[in-house]
Amino acid sequence: MKHVKTLPQSGTELPSPDLSEQKSATAKDSDTPLAIEVECEPTLSPATNITKIPLLWNKAANDPSLSLQELEALKKIGINTNIIKISSDLETDVQDIVNKKKGKEWKIKFLGDDIVLRHVGLKILHWVNRFKEIGDIIVQFDPGHAALPWAGFRFLLKICLAKQETVDTILIGLEKIAPLIDRCTVYEFFYLHVDNTASQNLEKSILRLYIKILKFLAQAIQSNSANCFAENPIKAVFTTEDISDDLRKIEDLGRTPVMTYIVATRMGFERLQKLLEDVHLTVLPFGPRLDTIQKNLDRARKSEILQWISEIPYTEHHTRISESRLNGTTDWLVQREEYRNWRATSASKLLLLRGTPGAGKTYIASSVIDSFLTTPEKLAYFYCNRAEPSRRDPRKILCTLIQQLAQIDLGEGARLLTHVVDIYEKREEKGQKSAQLSLAEARDLLVQITDVYPQITICIDAMDEVDNDTRIHLLKCLNHVIQTSKNVVKIFVTTRMDVDILNQFENFPRIELQPDDNVSDINKFVLAKVQNSIEDCLLLHGNVSNEVKIEIYNVLCQRCKGKYLAALQVSFLCEMQSESDVKQNLTTLPDTLKDIYNELYNGILMQKGSASRIALNAFRWIQCSKEPLSSQTLLNAVTVKVDSTGEFSQTEPARIKQLLTICRNLIILDEKLNTFRFAHLSVDEYLE
DSSP states (O other): OOEEOOOTTOSSSOOOOOHHHHHHHHHHTTTSOOSOEESSOOOOOGGGTOOOOOOHHHHHHTOTTSOHHHHHHHHTSOOOSOHHHHHHHHHHHHHHHHHHTTTSOOEEEETTEEEEHHHHHHHHHHHHHHHHHHHHHHTTTOTTTTHHHHHHHHHHHHHHHHTTOOOHHHHHHHHHHHHHHHHHHHHHHHHTTSOSHHHHHHHHHHHHHHHHHHHHHHHHHHHHHTTOOSSHHHHHHHSSHHHHHHHHHHHHHHTOHHHHHHHHHHHTOHHHHHHHHHHHHOOOOOOOOGGGEEOOOOHHHHHHHHHHHOOOOHHHHHHHHHHHSOTTOSGGGGGSHHHHHHHHOSBOEEEEEEOOTTSSHHHHHHHHHHHHHTSSSEEEEEEOOTTSGGGSOHHHHHHHHHHHHTEEEOSSSEEEEHHHHHHHHHHHHTTOTTOOOOHHHHHHHHHHHHTTSSEEEEEEEOGGGSOTTTHHHHHHHHHHHHHHOSSEEEEEEEEOSOHHHHHHTTTSOEEEOOTTTTHHHHHHHHHHHHHHHHHTTOSGGGOOOHHHHHHHHHHHHHHOSSHHHHHHHHHHHTTOSSHHHHHHHHTSOOSSHHHHHHHHHHHHHTOSTTHHHHHHHHHHHHHHOSSOOBHHHHHHHTTEEEOTTSOEEEOSOOOHHHHHHHTTTSEEEETTTTEEEESSHHHHHHHO
């Protein structure tokens, strides 16, 4: 395989960033082509079934859209075609920069966001390391692949460091470009070896992207030479409409992991496909600083401190919701641009998901939480619930978040952060260890803890269920954490359309949950609900013809605007006694939660004997009890009678199945927490 190289200033090392030497060398080689000219494109081994890989970086460097000034700027770089050495040297440079800033607040204002540069540096190190692994595979087919952009960034960093100038904006540019280089390198290898329309279109998109990257490098070099390097080159190059379209096309390919996996398997490069997944995930080493970990606590002492912080069983709340979520639902969220940008940003940011009652917001929150629980990223979460005082109290919510973030698992059992242990021991010394954290103390402690981790993520479901009178305090605390933390804090919040929540978070991105967003989720839910009702013999004792089953499914999918409404409508149909009754009622099913609640409540009142009284007693106890009652306590309480003289009497306790039946599915039994509760917040609101 013969390559003809006509690179200016090529060699084993990058040139010293002496601008006078660069200038003379540039003048000397001004008529020399910049890129590697290939006499014949490299061929791959027959086992891979690939005939060629186009050298798109060479095409980009020789594209006529590059101006003479840009070409002159790029010639200053000097290229070493050993991509493994270039990426290793760049990794060392970035690591040195990050280490020098360790423990310091290091932010820069960019496009309206306060970017945490240490977080940017960690992501760059991740992507450079991935490129080294990708390069180990690619190098046998294209030894100098992507040498130009990597060398360009190292050249820029060296110039800035030599001139004692900031490298902040260069790091932001590298953060945006590094994952694109990684992904496009793999896409070139997987998809551009065949001659078809799809491959040709993808090649054009990647080529345009490469040209834009070179333009950024050239403009950055020019700006730096003029001592005016700022965010302008990035804004000018990467915010135009045409490049946004190319980025979307490449992103679309990144959202087809199944296709990528099939191609990789056929080619025998499963490792390359796994590296591509790692580039998308961007899982960083998000562990805490070791000097913040308290090491000498036995299990009892540690448990004592954790219980002091919070006694709310948050894991049980999540387990119940997560286990009831259908597989394959809520997947649409990860495709939303707002969500992807929130996950990818190196700035502290809140993402608000707003939707109507019964739209499935809690299931979406559980899906987001599960996606983080499978990664090393530090996560804290909370499910608010208006029915439980402790779950609608801003102070207790913050304390539960602190309890989760204070625990560190180093493989030797969980340990605690010194920040938390110190506060508890100071209380203990003063004989005040029973005194819980105040709201202000919890807020400040949360900020201290966020400074321990390079990044933390907080998920809060049903913010609207926090007490109206105190909710503003929680909203302001979260805003305070975002604004004052030295490191990256990402917060995901679900809520109804409450105006006060929107006003507090108006400057943050949000997703307005529309009926069309989760249509596929609702359809899957309806199918599962109908099928389960038949299998459990709840719908017509399990004797439902396929024709009626299909009709039920089609009608409910067309009419339902939320999962909970769909569940109620299926329950309503379960009261029918024949298929003709089912078909007739399908056309008159209530279309809103209020309408269906009216139907169910009237049915409860019309029940014979003591059934209606027991049902109303159950509603009152659940609504009015200060804390959730155990299931047996409620079963005993609902059968108590008070006569006109104030005397109490009681028949035998109600049974679980009996109570659920006479309450017409408006309450459910939470077996994990051993308590009855309303099936949905909207039930509580309706009964009020």
